[in-house]
Amino acid sequence: MAxxxxxxxxxxxxxxxxxxxxxxxxIIGRAGQESVDLILxxxxxxxxxxxxxxxxxxxxxxxxxxxxxxxxxxRITGGDSPCPLKDGAALCIGGGGTGSAGYQGxxxxxxxxxxxxxxxxxxxYPLGLPKDPVTVGRDEERCQVVIHSVSVxxxxxxxxxxxxxxxxxxxxxxxxxxxxxxxxxGACRLADGDVLMIGHIKMMLVxxxxxxxxxxxxxxxxxxxxxxxxxxxxxxxRKKTILDDVNLDINASELVAVLGASGSGKTTFINCVIGCxxxxxxxxxxxxxxxxxxxxxxxxxxxYAPQDDLLRNGLxxxxxxxxxxxxxLPKDVSKTERMAAIDQVMGMLDLEAELKYTDxxxxxxxxxxxxxxATELISDPPLLxxxxxxxxxxxxxxxxxIHQLHKLAHQENKTIIVVTNTVKNIDLFDxxxxxxxxxxxxxxxxxxxxxxxxxxxxxxxVYPLVRERTAYYASRYKRSFALEGGVG
Numbered sequence: 001m002a003x004x005x006x007x008x009x010x011x012x013x014x015x016x017x018x019x020x021x022x023x024x025x026x027i028i029g030r031a032g033q034e035s036v037d038l039i040l041x042x043x044x045x046x047x048x049x050x051x052x053x054x055x056x057x058x059x060x061x062x063x064x065x066x067x068x069x070x071x072x073x074x075r076i077t078g079g080d081s082p083c084p085l086k087d088g089a090a091l092c093i094g095g096g097g098t099g100s101a102g103y104q105g106x107x108x109x110x111x112x113x114x115x116x117x118x119x120x121x122x123x124x125y126p127l128g129l130p131k132d133p134v135t136v137g138r139d140e141e142r143c144q145v146v147i148h149s150v151s152v153x154x155x156x157x158x159x160x161x162x163x164x165x166x167x168x169x170x171x172x173x174x175x176x177x178x179x180x181x182x183x184x185x186g187a188c189r190l191a192d193g194d195v196l197m198i199g200h201i202k203m204m205l206v207x208x209x210x211x212x213x214x215x216x217x218x219x220x221x222x223x224x225x226x227x228x229x230x231x232x233x234x235x236x237x238r239k240k241t242i243l244d245d246v247n248l249d250i251n252a253s254e255l256v257a258v259l260g261a262s263g264s265g266k267t268t269f270i271n272c273v274i275g276c277x278x279x280x281x282x283x284x285x286x287x288x289x290x291x292x293x294x295x296x297x298x299x300x301x302x303x304y305a306p307q308d309d310l311l312r313n314g315l316x317x318x319x320x321x322x323x324x325x326x327x328x329l330p331k332d333v334s335k336t337e338r339m340a341a342i343d344q345v346m347g348m349l350d351l352e353a354e355l356k357y358t359d360x361x362x363x364x365x366x367x368x369x370x371x372x373x374a375t376e377l378i379s380d381p382p383l384l385x386x387x388x389x390x391x392x393x394x395x396x397x398x399x400x401x402i403h404q405l406h407k408l409a410h411q412e413n414k415t416i417i418v419v420t421n422t423v424k425n426i427d428l429f430d431x432x433x434x435x436x437x438x439x440x441x442x443x444x445x446x447x448x449x450x451x452x453x454x455x456x457x458x459x460x461x462v463y464p465l466v467r468e469r470t471a472y473y474a475s476r477y478k479r480s481f482a483l484e485g486g487v488g
Contacts, residue, residue: 007111009124010041016122026052040108042094059085069093087114090206103207111206119252120217128208133160149215150341151199151380154332166190176297200301200382202287218252218413219382220287227281228272243268243439247481254430255409258419265439266419270385302383303376313361317371328379345377348412366397384416402428423459436470
């Protein structure tokens with residue numbers, strides 16, 4: 001799996017190409033040149049080939065043409081040494097230019113990003129220093145940068161020029177915008193390389209161009225050193241570790257199963273990720289922003305359905321969803337938009353229209369689980385956490401629900417993490433996290449990879465191995481995670 005990506009903008013196009021860097025070397029050039037991995041719309045015979053190369057986890061760019069390239073404002077030529085690329089580095093090739101006017105729509109503007117962004121859709125908007133304000137929001141008629149999500153206000157924020165500089169301000173005063181990792185208070189001046197988060201939408205200002213994710217992009221989660229220690233009453237208050245230095249990266253639109261024996265720390269892991277339990281160490285990063293530092297602002301970016309649903313008997317399905325929509329959606333969302341959101345989530349989960357006016361106590365167990373999940377999807381979160389969603393379901397209902405979750409991840413672009421004890425339909429999950437006793441991560445990867453890693457033919461055979469040789473497998477996973485630059 002890629003541990004880095006290139007976001008590529010060419011010839012003033014709005015949509016951004018994403019190239020996951022899955023090899024150690026890429027040749028970049030024009031059509032017609034030999035052995036080119038990435039073809040760009042470059043003009044001029046002097047624009048020779050360039051090379052992206054990874055050495056010991058560090059990416060470099062080596063220019064091969066007389067026309068030169070510009071990396072973070074510095075011009076490099078064919079005779080220069082390979083230039084290291086840091087996260088967020090801007091690379092202009094073939095006349096892109098990074099003068100005071102910014103990118104002029106010639107050649108290619110590329111943004112190097114640590115992590116796999118291949119499942120996320122990116123757009124661009126040429127900001128520069130706009131003469132008129134540029135508005136961000138979900139209103140297609142009034143906004144120049146449109147975010148199609150009911151979690152974003154109709155007119156959410158605005159970029160504008162003042163005294164020859166670019167500024168951004170929150171129009172609603174909701175205080176849910178983060179700039180360079182800090183909560184925005186009022187307006188702020190922006191500079192090249194700044195990163196904004198509006199809800200879960202990441203925006204990056206590069207050479208006067210705004211790169212921004214679309215709402216259907218899902219959420220990318222990075223977990224580093226997640227640990228929880230509690231006082232052990234049976235041992236005179238000494239500290240007991242119930243979650244031990246867990247590290248992993250979950251890419252956007254992945255369906256992930258959290259597996260392990262009872263008491264291994266599966267639910268603690270989920271609760272620490274979303275902040276319901278306090279982690280005593282580590283970080284949780286959502287699309288590049290520290291969730292713990294901005295818990296209040298980012299809590300709307302994930303849904304959580306516990307094992308025992310919280311549905312209230314006596315209410316119909318639609319009344320339940322209407323109540324949740326009024327509670328969680330912005331105040332400027334109209335009744336029509338709320339009903340559209342309800343219809344959308346019911347369609348996502350294949351909840352029949354005739355169930356709308358049925359009392360939740362009269363629907364089947366599988367339907368009730370899906371309604372419970374629907375309440376969490378109303379606010380359009382990129383992340384969804386489910387604790388034992390198949391508990392109490394018969395095999396057919398269980399299979400149907402797992403297929404629904406697979407569809408949500410791969411067709412509706414939700415990143416879904418499921419705590420489960422069932423291994424039926426395990427092949428539908430993109431990744432498995434095996435947690436051993438003491439909350440130690442022993443494996444994270446594909447189902448097929450798990451069979452090979454543990455030398456078994458059945459996933460159920462992994463359980464006794466993890467239980468009996470926890471220290472060995474946890475140590476092996478830590479080494480592989482470190483060696484592969486964040487991918488276990």
